[in-house]
Amino acid sequence: METDFLLREQFITGPSRILTEYLDVPPVSAEQAVFTDRLVYAVFANPKLLQWLQDYVHSHTDRVPTGAEFLTDFCGATVSHGGQDVVAALLEGCAAETGIHGLTEDLLHYFVNLHAAHTLCGDENGRRPADSSGESREGVGIEPRGITPLTSITWTTWIRTTQVEEAHAIGADFAPPYATVTLDGLARYAVELRARGALGLG
Numbered sequence: 001m002e003t004d005f006l007l008r009e010q011f012i013t014g015p016s017r018i019l020t021e022y023l024d025v026p027p028v029s030a031e032q033a034v035f036t037d038r039l040v041y042a043v044f045a046n047p048k049l050l051q052w053l054q055d056y057v058h059s060h061t062d063r064v065p066t067g068a069e070f071l072t073d074f075c076g077a078t079v080s081h082g083g084q085d086v087v088a089a090l091l092e093g094c095a096a097e098t099g100i101h102g103l104t105e106d107l108l109h110y111f112v113n114l115h116a117a118h119t120l121c122g123d124e125n126g127r128r129p130a131d132s133s134g135e136s137r138e139g140v141g142i143e144p145r146g147i148t149p150l151t152s153i154t155w156t157t158w159i160r161t162t163q164v165e166e167a168h169a170i171g172a173d174f175a176p177p178y179a180t181v182t183l184d185g186l187a188r189y190a191v192e193l194r195a196r197g198a199l200g201l202g
Contacts, residue, residue, distance in 0.1 A: 002178040011182060012189050015040050035093035036100050042085035042199050044183075045190035047169065049081040054174045057111045061119070064112050085199040092201070118176045 001008040011018040016036040020028045028036065043049055056073065065073070078086045093100045169187035170180045193199055 039089040041190035045194040
């Protein structure tokens with residue numbers, strides 16, 4: 001996705017459909033995709049929760065938690081980090097009786113392996129050095145920029161009206177650059193959706 005703009009566009013505007021298309025897993029229904037994507041956006045639009053996820057993966061590289069353990073920890077983190085949009089996505093998914101597609105141990109294994117591979121490779125081509133100052137990264141994140149309303153917005157129209165920023169949502173010490181290009185793009189899109197009220201209840 002780092003070099004394939006069209007594929008990156010398709011992933012950012014519909015992550016669950018692209019993942020199930022390229023992975024050997026059952027396809028996701030259109031309704032499931034809506035609720036699953038909304039959950040993804042809600043997490044990526046919350047800088048504190050996204051930072052928690054990265055820290056969580058970093059602290060569990062020696063033993064990946066079970067699905068039940070992760071969901072327990074994730075629920076606690078969601079409450080602690082003001083994840084109202086995450087709760088809204090889960091509630092609407094449950095109310096529609098579709099459930100949330102993809103919340104499996106395989107997904108957690110992927111993030112752990114992505115981080116572990118980056119650490120083992122010692123990639124020196126990251127976009128910036130890891131933060132070693134000891135300062136809190138609470139303020140780190142991507143802010144909305146007040147662009148045109150997100151009415152049926154696509155990644156293409158959005159990216160053409162904005163400039164690439166220096167702010168990043170994914171830590172340089174968490175994933176290799178080829179992955180952060182897409183994950184940061186996903187975070188930017190999610191933040192804009194939240195700023196336009198697209199992630200709340202109703």
